[in-house]
Amino acid sequence: MRDLIDIWVGIQTWIFETVVGPLLFGFGQMAWYEPGYNAVEFVMLGVVQIAVIAVGMRFFERRWPLEKPGKDDRLILVDQIYTLLNKLGVVPLAIFIVTYPLVQEIELAVRAWGFAPPRLERILPWLGDNALASFLVYFVLYDFAAYWLHRAQHAFPWWWALHSLHHSQRKMTVWTDDRNHVVDDLLITLALVLFSQLVGVQPGEYVVILMIGRLVESWSHANVDMNFGWLGNRLLVGPRFHRLHHALANPDERHIQDHNFAPVFSIWDILFGTAIYDTRNRPTGVADPAVDRDNDHGWTAQQVRVFWRFVRALTPKIRRATAL
């Protein structure tokens, strides 16, 4: 294990000390020296994720596809662009630049008042002696927060205006998970970072949780006819389970997308009454033609039109005016 860590940090250090560090030094940005080093790791993890998706997960999609190849295959390309921009740090960097000062201000204000969020280890001391247990507990807590945020994305019209972009994909694949509006990504990131700081997730743990969580989510969007068995499907979110969340609403199932919200652990849907299990194949997408038209556009146009959808949802006057 230590050998793997040495190889990993060796590559990270080489990239940082050869490229990023000298750049930060040259531009007089040494205050970002440590964050810059962590950013290199983030991009490296992104490369690993892309490799796992492109090689590992795609193997299963090709071998056991749920939906056969068809005319909608062309829609996958834009999702691949989303994945590259996200995993290689382009979108996260933009989000970081916006959210970092805000998160800092909130955290500093809270701490300046003398409140320091306690780590769970203070309440459950045995966690401190077991790194794996500690990690799992934080992972479960993180996923719990993500579950409720996901419900909020569907509950508030202005948030749905953003999140509907994710659902508009008619051809779900391993690349679909990253198909999100940057404002949606920003809001989710902000909320999850604040939550993580509140419960005491360490920066190192946060990165690993993020990586594993996003890989599971990529897999849950995969176009594969596989599941984890009766018990496994009730513990972990898989493609069959999550596909129901993306199912196209129909007269008999108008609110089918208000189910199976859990990102990683399906237990949340079971506990809060939003779980459904069904093996019937359904088409995916959004029944609203205006949202479905997202599929006619590339990354930039999608971002622009969905932003305006978001603005209209936020401002009733504009919404009414455009409805006339």
Place this chain on the structure above:
Amino acid sequence: MKNLVFAAIALTMGASGAARADAVLVLNSDEASYSILSRSGRVELARFPVGREPHHVIVTPDGKEMLVGSTATNELLGLDIKTGERTRVVKDIIDPYHLGFSPNGKWFVTAAYRLDHVDIFHADGYRLAGRIFIDGLPSHMAFDAESKTVFVTLQQSGRLAAFDLQTQTLKWNVPVGNTPAGIVMLPDNQRLLVALTGEDGIVVVDPKDGGVKGTLQTGKGAHNFWPKGDGRLYFLSNRVEGTVSLIDTVEMKVVGEVRVPGGPDCMDITPDGKELWVTQRFLRRVAVIDVDQLRVVASIPVGKSPHGVFMLRSGPARPTGGPIRAASTAGDQK
């Protein structure tokens, strides 16, 4: 295999003082833990949880305890100087990134790096005497020999500030260079050395008014000092250059250099003065430097982003106080 044998022996001895007298403490700042290493075996013996974002460690004036600043939980965590075991928690110390006791042991000072303030406490009971808000990321500190003034570097604004300990007021605040970090008061009590992490060397500063009296090129990202122990020679880590320089503070010249990759940061020297241990922040290791030969003889794996490093003692550490102590103050506070 040899390391495993050492580890087994040390672990068999358990947490006894005998075992830990040979031990080294390292703060893994990014994973909220500290490692206990065997100095002779050069292997990590154990790793324990500690607060959140622990960066620096200092000895209490009575020499019996180490205090770790847990910056994100607003606490000081006391560790036994012999065993490294936890002894107590001092709460409500806001953002204690860097910390130090005045040489006379009466004042305890913390630099709140992220919250932009310097707190001056009565060391007896850690009662807050005064809080001075100051922009620019206050980071490292040093004291004058008379325990009247604390000097604090301001990394972001490129300045050095001096505060009167008795009145908790600002005496002066002057520019010294790009990203000043580590600072040390020399034994003559007439010169402060300030490492400029945003440049490639250090400046010599007059403690009376902050005037820059000289410069010395060492390496890119000059960051932190540690005394060799003779009152004249000081080690300096250069984070970007990936080196540790040995500086003669009388001649004001670099007399030696050793390559230490991975962002070398805090240091401590073994009681016999033969080895300098340096945290390699990026590589998650601690380098061991043979002081006579100025070469790295070992690099020991620890946790993520190791920052503070400290040699545990078989007995109480040197008490604070006196000009010699003042000379090594910055070193002891890292």
